[in-house]
Amino acid sequence: xxxxxxxxxxxxxxxxxxLILLLLPPFIPRFFVYILGLIYVTSLLAMSLNLLVGxxxxxxxxxxxxxxxxxxxxxxxxxxxxxxxxxxxxxxxxLAALTGLIIGWFCxxxxxxxxxxxxxxxxxLIWAIVYRWYKFTGGDDGIHGIPMPRFLSSLNSSYYFxxxxxxxxxxxxxxxxKSPFGSTLQxxxxxxxxxxxxxINVRRxxxxxxxxxxxxxxxxxxxxxxxxxxxxxDLLFWVLSLEIFIMCLLGGWFTxxxxxxxxxxxxxxxxxVGKYTEYWTLILGVLLILLIFFLPEGVMGYFLGVxxxxxxxxxxxxxx
Amino acid sequence: MGFLPNIGPAEFLSxxxxxxxxxxxxFTVCAGLSFVLGVLRVPNIAHGxxxxxxxxxxxxxxxxxxGSSGFWFALLLAPxxxxxxxxxxxxxxxxxxxxxEHLMLLLFTFALALILGDLVKIFWGAEYRSVPAPDILKGxxxxxxxxxxxxxxxLIFIGLLVAVALWLxxxxxxIGKISRAAAVxxxxxxxxxxxxxxxxxxxxxxxxCLAGLGGALVAPTVSITLxxxxxxxxxAFLIVTIGGLGNMWGALVGSLIFGxxxxxxxxIFPQFAIVFPFAAVVIVLLLRPKGLLKSVW
Amino acid sequence: MLQVEGVVKSFDDxxxxxxxxxxxxKGEIVAVIGPNGAGKTxxxxxxxxxxxxDRGRVVFKEEDISELPPYERCRRGIGRxxxxxxxxxxxxxxxxxxxxxxxxxxxSSTLFxxxxxxxxxxxxxxxxxxxxxxxxxxxxxxxxxxDQKILEIAIxxxxxxxxxxxxxxxxxxxPEETFATIELxxxxxxxxxxxxxxCEHDMDIVFSISxxxxxxxxxxxxxxxxxxxxxxxxxxxxxxxxxx
Numbered sequence: 001x002x003x004x005x006x007x008x009x010x011x012x013x014x015x016x017x018x019l020i021l022l023l024l025p026p027f028i029p030r031f032f033v034y035i036l037g038l039i040y041v042t043s044l045l046a047m048s049l050n051l052l053v054g055x056x057x058x059x060x061x062x063x064x065x066x067x068x069x070x071x072x073x074x075x076x077x078x079x080x081x082x083x084x085x086x087x088x089x090x091x092x093x094x095l096a097a098l099t100g101l102i103i104g105w106f107c108x109x110x111x112x113x114x115x116x117x118x119x120x121x122x123x124x125l126i127w128a129i130v131y132r133w134y135k136f137t138g139g140d141d142g143i144h145g146i147p148m149p150r151f152l153s154s155l156n157s158s159y160y161f162x163x164x165x166x167x168x169x170x171x172x173x174x175x176x177x178k179s180p181f182g183s184t185l186q187x188x189x190x191x192x193x194x195x196x197x198x199x200i201n202v203r204r205x206x207x208x209x210x211x212x213x214x215x216x217x218x219x220x221x222x223x224x225x226x227x228x229x230x231x232x233x234d235l236l237f238w239v240l241s242l243e244i245f246i247m248c249l250l251g252g253w254f255t256x257x258x259x260x261x262x263x264x265x266x267x268x269x270x271x272x273v274g275k276y277t278e279y280w281t282l283i284l285g286v287l288l289i290l291l292i293f294f295l296p297e298g299v300m301g302y303f304l305g306v307x308x309x310x311x312x313x314x315x316x317x318x319x320x
Numbered sequence: 321m322g323f324l325p326n327i328g329p330a331e332f333l334s335x336x337x338x339x340x341x342x343x344x345x346x347f348t349v350c351a352g353l354s355f356v357l358g359v360l361r362v363p364n365i366a367h368g369x370x371x372x373x374x375x376x377x378x379x380x381x382x383x384x385x386x387g388s389s390g391f392w393f394a395l396l397l398a399p400x401x402x403x404x405x406x407x408x409x410x411x412x413x414x415x416x417x418x419x420x421e422h423l424m425l426l427l428f429t430f431a432l433a434l435i436l437g438d439l440v441k442i443f444w445g446a447e448y449r450s451v452p453a454p455d456i457l458k459g460x461x462x463x464x465x466x467x468x469x470x471x472x473x474x475l476i477f478i479g480l481l482v483a484v485a486l487w488l489x490x491x492x493x494x495i496g497k498i499s500r501a502a503a504v505x506x507x508x509x510x511x512x513x514x515x516x517x518x519x520x521x522x523x524x525x526x527x528x529c530l531a532g533l534g535g536a537l538v539a540p541t542v543s544i545t546l547x548x549x550x551x552x553x554x555x556a557f558l559i560v561t562i563g564g565l566g567n568m569w570g571a572l573v574g575s576l577i578f579g580x581x582x583x584x585x586x587x588i589f590p591q592f593a594i595v596f597p598f599a600a601v602v603i604v605l606l607l608r609p610k611g612l613l614k615s616v617w
Numbered sequence: 618m619l620q621v622e623g624v625v626k627s628f629d630d631x632x633x634x635x636x637x638x639x640x641x642x643k644g645e646i647v648a649v650i651g652p653n654g655a656g657k658t659x660x661x662x663x664x665x666x667x668x669x670x671d672r673g674r675v676v677f678k679e680e681d682i683s684e685l686p687p688y689e690r691c692r693r694g695i696g697r698x699x700x701x702x703x704x705x706x707x708x709x710x711x712x713x714x715x716x717x718x719x720x721x722x723x724x725s726s727t728l729f730x731x732x733x734x735x736x737x738x739x740x741x742x743x744x745x746x747x748x749x750x751x752x753x754x755x756x757x758x759x760x761x762x763x764d765q766k767i768l769e770i771a772i773x774x775x776x777x778x779x780x781x782x783x784x785x786x787x788x789x790x791x792p793e794e795t796f797a798t799i800e801l802x803x804x805x806x807x808x809x810x811x812x813x814x815x816c817e818h819d820m821d822i823v824f825s826i827s828x829x830x831x832x833x834x835x836x837x838x839x840x841x842x843x844x845x846x847x848x849x850x851x852x853x854x855x856x857x858x859x860x861x
Binding site: 175176178179180181184186187190196197198201202205208254 | 665666667686687688691692696697699703704705706707708712715716717719720721724725726727728729730731732733735772773775776
């Protein structure tokens with residue numbers, strides 16, 4: 001494990017960064033506030049996936065659906081019922097986690113590849129139903145103009161809300177990862193057979209992890225609705241699932257905050273490249289190919305590698 | 321809403337045929353996907369894009385050749401064009417990744433899909449296109465009181481042709497047998513002195529060519545749009561999964577299940593027609609998680 | 618304590634274990650020996666539950682555990698080390714053992730307390746008892762092969778088992794390491810009251826520390842008995858000297 005000193009530095013750095021981000025909105029254009037909000041939402045989604053894939057070793061191939069379920073739950077509660085907003089905000093993650101529990105229960109009995117394939121099929125079914133159920137979910141139009149409570153009426157207040165929820169989720173995910181649950185999860189990733197041999201019920205543990213991961217995906221879905229005030233079926237489409245997978249890869253999936261970096265880079269790129277050309281997908285494809293050929297450890301993995309070898313060099317100079 | 325209206329035997333038969341013909345297009349595409357999956361052990365996400373390119377190329381070729389025979393030229397040439405594109409991608413980039421983990425190969429196919437998707441947008445724009453069927457295949461025949469579009473009968477015929485041709489290729493030709501061997505044990509094949517990289521190239525190009533053929537075949541039956549790549553690839557992937565990974569007969573079975581459930585779904589609940597095949601896939605995988613037929617590995 | 622009765626296991630057409638029988642009394646040190654491919658590791662896998670048996674029974678402390686999954690068998694007091702080093706490659710030595718200790722304390726799913734603060738004393742003392750406490754912070758990749766095999770044993774001990782199954786504990790070790798490991802095993806058996814079941818290829822070790830030896834050949838149990846009986850048994854001699 002990394003030494004205590006690194007933890008203090010990292011914690012301090014994170015806190016300062018959080019403060020800076022919190023104070024930003026009055027000083028930057030509206031558009032940037034929106035983009036940062038989008039980055040926060042996507043970061044949380046990517047980190048929720050990474051809990052399962054990077055730290056849990058599970059083939060969670062269609063994670064976006066749980067995000068979409070959370071978002072649609074909020075949208076539907078706020079537009080079709082007169083329940084208060086907090087019910088919607090809690091309902092989203094709970095419904096997402098419930099979906100995760102049901103789908104996960106079927107999937108954990110299977111080994112990795114078949115886990116992934118069954119999940120793709122179950123989640124695609126949900127997508128198909130959402131996509132076609134015009135009367136209830138708005139079909140491929142989605143739902144727009146979702147009303148928000150008064151304290152979230154402006155972009156800036158939405159920004160603060162999203163950032164604070166992200167920070168809390170970040171903190172909780174960190175605690176979970178450092179807890180016995182987290183270390184057991186990583187042990188299961190590395191050697192499930194050995195875990196069984198030391199008395200761990202691997203399937204149950206994985207199922208619990210899935211519930212947690214999909215819960216946070218649901219939170220991300222809620223935050224998305226707060227930011228965009230609309231939902232559409234693309235939130236549950238396989239392309240998004242693959243994109244968040246790539247964000248984790250890009251950021252480095254054995255690290256904790258790597259997926260955040262991957263999400264930030266992806267969203268930023270899409271926005272700024274998208275300003276100059278409508279063929280941003282082409283650029284993304286090219287960048288992905290470059291990444292595959294030159295940076296397989298992911299961006300954060302690469303930098304951590306550089307950092308570690310420099311640190312080693314310094315240590316060697318101090319103790320020859 | 322149209323939930324379970326009275327369905328006569330004529331409508332049923334008619335829809336069944338539609339299902340079969342759609343299944344044949346799916347089979348053509350999925351056989352290619354399955355073949356690549358079996359030999360290279362990678363799901364080719366760009367398969368949908370190549371299918372889409374096949375359709376768009378068919379549009380352009382049949383328009384430029386003109387007339388009824390334009391379609392036949394297009395049907396012949398479009399798969400070759402697609403094969404050419406896949407060859408370029410393979411020799412240029414893909415083959416350098418064969419030593420890497422499967423994840424990298426999969427991501428490459430995704431990157432390729434993204435690039436090809438936008439290239440289609442650049443060349444053809446975002447409008448819907450359509451391709452008229454050739455004259456001899458226009459119209460329908462009436463059998464047993466049900467009307468069967470001639471084009472659908474043609475598709476069924478072609479589908480069976482493709483199935484037979486593939487069977488002959490895999491079981492009777494030397495290249496086919498080598499491909500099958502490489503699917504099961506690539507190291508052994510390498511030890512026998514065979515250039516595994518070339519086998520992979522061949523398998524990839526043939527698989528993609530089939531995707532292009534599928535696109536050419538589907539062109540007269542649907543409106544050709546951007547986004548057909550994304551919807552097709554998820555269907556194809558699910559079909560290959562329920563059929564058994566890498567198993568071409570499995571692709572046939574899966575395609576039939578998918579095509580028929582969808583077309584019968586139109587009779588029962590048209591708004592949710594697409595949900596039926598997805599539900600069928602879920603049921604199959606819950607009962608047989610590894611697919612219906614044996615995986616080729 | 619442990620009875621294996623008429624256990625059969627085949628893979629497709631290959632009969633790996635064919636009516637094997639084994640009896641282990643509490644406090645004993647029992648060895649299973651046999652030529653390569655005799656089915657020893659498969660038998661161990663059947664006992665700990667990594668493989669389901671086709672026929673036969675495994676009874677532990679008078680309870681039929683034949684249908685139980687591996688983690689349940691472990692929780693009832695069976696610990697196991699593996700022939701090929703089977704540890705957690707990305708964790709440190711300390712964390713490797715800690716996973717097992719946490720599992721034993723049923724704290725594997727504790728969510729909101731840092732793992733670094735839990736089970737520290739127990740893990741530390743365990744590492745000390747096997748002689749690895751100075752290597753606690755090392756990543757396992759940096760350990761020598763011999764140390765990795767000792768770590769294997771330490772992980773197995775994390776669950777405070779009553780029966781410890783060791784699959785070739787000294788494979789690949791130098792003579793000094795082998796001697797040290799055997800002394801360690803003997804000491805652990807004494808201080809923790811362990812019952813030990815192991816398999817080995819080194820006959821000197823087997824005959825020097827075992828109280829009972831079971832001989833396997835082509836998946837069958839040839840004989841189980843005291844070392845002297847086994848040494849003098851003609852079938853055993855034929856199996857080892859004749860054939861493969």
